[in-house]
Amino acid sequence: MRLPWMSRAERRLWASARDGAELGALMARWLEGDLASRPGYAARFGPDEETADLVPALAGLCRTGWVTTMSQPGVAGPGADGLWWEQRAAVEGWLSRTDLLEPLMRAADRAGLLTSVTDHDYGTWDGPITVTRRDGHAYTTMGGWMSRRDLARQWPELHRGLVRQITGGVHLAVAAPEYGEDGQRMWDVLAGAVRTEVAR
Template identity: 35%
Template sequence: MRRTDRRAWGAARSFEDLARLTADWLEGRLTGHPNGHHTGPDPETMPLVPVLAACNRGGILTENSQPGELAEHQGLLWHQRAYVTGFAGPSLAGVVNELARQNGLLTRVYMPTGRRLLDSGAVDVTRWGDRINTGVGDRLPPRAVRQVFPGCHSDTVREVVEAWQVTIVDPEWGRNDLLWPTLRHALAAHQSLPQREGTDR
């Protein structure tokens, strides 16, 4: 990671700082991310940058994502489900969960204690031929959360550990036009709620 990027991440002192830097990284103002991505987002992520940056500036610290896709790789079908994982305060996590479910999306939401809001466990999100390659939606233990932000201040990372974990997955393989508008709707809906000081980000 470039020295200037390392300094920026090391200087973050809040959950909001990490989210803002993640938006900057998505938009190209930083090239390095503590999780090992030192050349910017993956090419498949570039069309999602506007909505992912909006999530980070709106209170969802995104951790991972992918678009829906139907393709062929080495003679076998390659399928992806659109998904996003991240961290948020309880109010925003609740709004995202409710609107996502209303739109037929799958959700996994965990409180800081590890207690789940509704469903739990991984959801398959990549499939090559008949083989499932990747799943998301399991709860990340504190140690795994810390591994996402190596080199960041311990107090800052503790705020992430103490946030709610949110995963949203589109159940339809290849679809890419439902999850992202739903996220934008959830952000707008949350911003319109009366905010009580100290209750949410």
């Protein structure tokens, strides 16, 4: 039986994070199954089953400075409702290292990926990206504007100082242009961009 709340030990651990590097390391541990819970997500549940193959890429991004909060693989096929569902490979989250924005955008542009950037300090943002279609109609999006209050609600267990960093920072969403498995190429593009930047 899963208890409907985060353990005290893990609550203290998340509350101890003071910067993006510490938060990213904790998110990577949750993705990899080393932590049972994460803020803003159902307690004692790990990533969705469809995310399993993405864990190495997502954990690497989190540890490097892109704290991912939502992601999905590129898939297409019939859903439980009998209709045709299509997903773009996509990911979004907070850039705790803003120096990653330029290389990620450059790599995304070269690969023809779709991007949406929100900079809360400067009050600028791009529109959302449709990442899932149901029976040919737009169903879910990533990116686009989210208020500081809504961003703060994603991180209820964090220290207030770190929440202020997140809500005032740069948020990035990237998606493959194509729906289905061909879009899975996106993960190699992003990993390569981050790896090159870290090696410098």
